[in-house]
Amino acid sequence: MDITEEKQAGVHAFKLKGRLDSNTSLAFEQRLFESITDGTKNVIIDFKELDYISSAGLRVILKATKALKRENGKILLCAMQDYVKEVFEIAGFDAFLSIVPTLDDARRAL
Amino acid sequence: MTRDMDRQPSTYAFSLRNDISELQTLGRRLESIGEELSLSKRCLFELNLALDELFTNIISYGFEDGNEHRIEVTIRADERVLTVTIEDDGVAFNPLERQTPCLPHSIDDCRVGGLGIHLIRNLMDEVCYRRDGQQNILTLKKNIETISSNPTEIST
Numbered sequence: 001m002d003i004t005e006e007k008q009a010g011v012h013a014f015k016l017k018g019r020l021d022s023n024t025s026l027a028f029e030q031r032l033f034e035s036i037t038d039g040t041k042n043v044i045i046d047f048k049e050l051d052y053i054s055s056a057g058l059r060v061i062l063k064a065t066k067a068l069k070r071e072n073g074k075i076l077l078c079a080m081q082d083y084v085k086e087v088f089e090i091a092g093f094d095a096f097l098s099i100v101p102t103l104d105d106a107r108r109a110l
Numbered sequence: 111m112t113r114d115m116d117r118q119p120s121t122y123a124f125s126l127r128n129d130i131s132e133l134q135t136l137g138r139r140l141e142s143i144g145e146e147l148s149l150s151k152r153c154l155f156e157l158n159l160a161l162d163e164l165f166t167n168i169i170s171y172g173f174e175d176g177n178e179h180r181i182e183v184t185i186r187a188d189e190r191v192l193t194v195t196i197e198d199d200g201v202a203f204n205p206l207e208r209q210t211p212c213l214p215h216s217i218d219d220c221r222v223g224g225l226g227i228h229l230i231r232n233l234m235d236e237v238c239y240r241r242d243g244q245q246n247i248l249t250l251k252k253n254i255e256t257i258s259s260n261p262t263e264i265s266t
Contacts, residue, residue, distance in 0.1 A: 051155075053159075
């Protein structure tokens, strides 16, 4: 999986490409938590080029969401393929996560 | 005439070592099978996800001896249904006995235990477990959705 990061106006965006599974979730978790430890409050995760996610990926998103909530921060997920979004729905994560259609929507919401 | 109508049953078999890096092998194998059967992206994704969760479960909890083990995967495709069996010689474990987690209402009551099994149950049309001697045998069935049965999908 490739991760591209972009910091802009206090928002840290992570663009994921490829597969987020048990093999790759740890690297992503480390990048995310480095940023949160450095004081990032607003995070966007761009799923546009993510082809695959497993429960290992869901765990990282959940952990980061909890950490950001403690810091009064915010996390937004955007541009998911419909079958990726379905995994969040089956897991029930859509009840408390903000999932928006595009990166622009996510930027506007922060 | 769609290709599904002409399809003869085909069987694919491969084995994976009990190593997390084998997830890549699993993904590649399924991709080529998906291509051959013209599975829709969604169907292939759901199949991969269910097998990923099972495989990850097996290698995380199934083996206590530190030795190399093989997990055997067989996929049989007829006109409408994929039948997948996964066999391992790990400790007896019936994932279907695990309780389905309550879906969270808020982030604070969200727990991730059992999530993999919950996904498998929801993504597959049928899941059966049996223990045969030293083997765990899990059989999954999934109705086939091909690219041609989902014309809005563009193959990439």
